[in-house]
Amino acid sequence: MPKKTVSFRTFGCKQNRYDTDFLRESFERKGFVVAEDDADVVVINTCAVTARSAQKCRQAIRAAARRGAKVVVTGCYPQIASDEVKEIPGVIAVSGVRERSRLADLVLEALETGAPVVEVKPHVAGEEFEETEVQQPDLTRAFLKIQEGCGDYCTYCIVPYARGPSRSRSPESVIREAERLVQRGYKEIVLTGTHIGLYGEGNLPRLVEEVGRIEGLIRLRISSLEPHDVTPELLDCLRLPNVCHHLHLPLQSGSDRILRMMGRRYDVALFMDIVGRARRVAPDLGLTTDIIAGFPGETEEDFRESLTVAREAGFSRIHAFKYSVRPGTRAAAFEDKVPEKVKEERVSALISLGRELSGAFHRRLVGRDFEVLVEDDREKDGLLAGFTRNYVRCRFSGEDDLKGKVISVTVQEAGPLDVTGSARR
Ligand code: SF4
Incomplete structure (x- = not known):
């Protein structure tokens, strides 16, 4: 029997991108072949942070079903509205954010029995961090999930309901994955999570220092911090030679x-x-x-x-x-x-x-030199591009052998979205 093909669509934050990479690999391990489009099964990793993001996810689910695909919906949206999601025609499996490791098995079960599978576990106090190591497809910048969930309950935010309470990955596990990523050739690691300032109850600065000390890691970026989590110790981390001068x-x-x-x-x-x-x-x-x-x-x-x-x-x-x-x-x-x-x-x-x-x-920045980590894909106009340490997108012309390298670029022109420059050899 030919193998089933599967494709993935991701909405929302960097953490979701990381989770999709994990899902992609776990589906491959279960015998699926990953396809770009027209796959038998389409997995939609959703976001529900705004009403508009949930609406976009619904549109994507319906569009995939109209193409005849069997649709699997996972992530934040089903976590808060599983009844709504399972009623959408074409959906064969629904899972929340706590069943990632089992999702491929659930989909195989739904395909075999022909009966839809819905598995959305509610969040509970003290739940543990779900370990999910990922081989990432882009070989320049890797996202490393260190934490999940949030208990702050800002009055507008659905995330604590969707992602549950804060739980942190152990420092040993973070370091192990970071070392593995560096050995595989990644130049930049981005520490991600739902609310990473809650990491290890105040232990984020120590973790940043430890990851920053890994030999061969050229750049370490901290994805997003709640302002009240920015302690003097965390600001001191910006002094480490490889920690990017960028705060969100x-x-x-x-x-x-x-x-x-x-x-x-x-x-x-x-x-x-x-x-x-x-x-x-x-x-x-x-x-x-x-x-x-x-x-x-x-x-x-x-x-x-x-x-x-x-x-x-x-x-x-x-x-x-x-x-x-x-x-x-x-x-x-x-x-x-x-x-x-x-x-x-x-x-x-x-x-x-x-x-x-x-x-x-x-x-x-015009007239000055900046280090740029060159991405694998060229821009539509044929230019190479990458980000500076302070998170400015920089475009320039150059040969393919620059891809994946950190090079020095002299900034020549500034636009509202990015800068352009020339690569120094
Ligand atoms: S800290 Fe962020 S994730 Fe947590 S409730 Fe507030 S806005 Fe939402």
């Missing part, structure tokens, strides 16, 4: 009143203090952020504060999100919802401010 600190709002309503654990003064201290350690720091527009009760004045703080912080990139109601969260019951049109206008204002600030940050 979600601001979410520049109004203290809204931050309190969001249940965030910092105020603007603390946020700006951290930014100032980080810049003293790393003057060229790339500082990226997420900002929500139109949280319930957000006035014009509150929103202007977000714009002002964003400008003062000098973000190198802003990810702007429209607030969307996530049923079951505390903010879903808040009154004084902001009209859709106003939310859209505010998101547009944030996007244009983001472009202006990125452009300004990029212009500061």
Whole structure:
């Protein structure tokens, strides 16, 4: 009998990309052949962080089913809405975030019996980190999952319900995988998780130091940190020679009143203090952020504060999100919802401010040399590209033998999205 083919589609964060890589390998081990498209089975690893992300996942599920594929849905969306997901025609298996290691077996069972399989375990206090080592396909940058879950319950956020309580991978296991990745030739490791500041109850700085000491690791990047988790010890990690000068600190709002309503654990003064201290350690720091527009009760004045703080912080990139109601969260019951049109206008204002600030940050780099880790794929226009240590996308012309290497590039032009330059030999 010919082997079944399977393809994968991933929505959401870096952690989901890591999980999909694990699923891809576990399906191969069970005899599936991974295909790009037109596969017999399509696995959709979902995101439910906003109403829009859940909607995009539903569209992808329906589109795959219309092509005649048997659809498997996993990840955050079924974890919070399995009944809704299993009713979508064409879905043969549904799992949450706690059944990754068994998903390929569940799919084989559904294919054999012809009966849909639904396995979504609820989260429980004290649940353990699910060990999932991954051979990653891209040989430049590897994502390494060190933690999962969050117990902060920000009032707008569905993630604690979808991902469950915080649990951390053991330092030994993290180091083992990091060493293996370095031996396989990876130049950069990105530490990822749902809320990695919770790693080992305050042990993230020690872990960063230990991974940073691995011989042969050229770059270590910390994916995203909640502002209140940025301790002096963590900022000291930016002094390590291979730790990237890039922090992603979600601001979410520049109004203290809204931050309190969001249940965030910092105020603007603390946020700006951290930014100032980080810049003293790393003057060229790339500082990226997420900002929500139109949280319930957000006035014009509150929103202007977000714009002002964003400008003062000098973000190198802003990810702007429209607030969307996530049923079951505390903010879903808040009154004084902001009209859709106003939310859209505010998101547009944030996007244009983001472009202006990125452009300004990029212009500061012109005429200087930066190390770029060259990616495997060429851009559509034939240029090579990669990221600098401070997370600026840099494009330049060059030969294929530069792929996968860290090279020096002189930045010549700055745009709002990236910079272009010339490779130094
Ligand atoms: S810290 Fe807040 S926003 Fe981040 S995952 Fe936890 S609850 Fe969600």
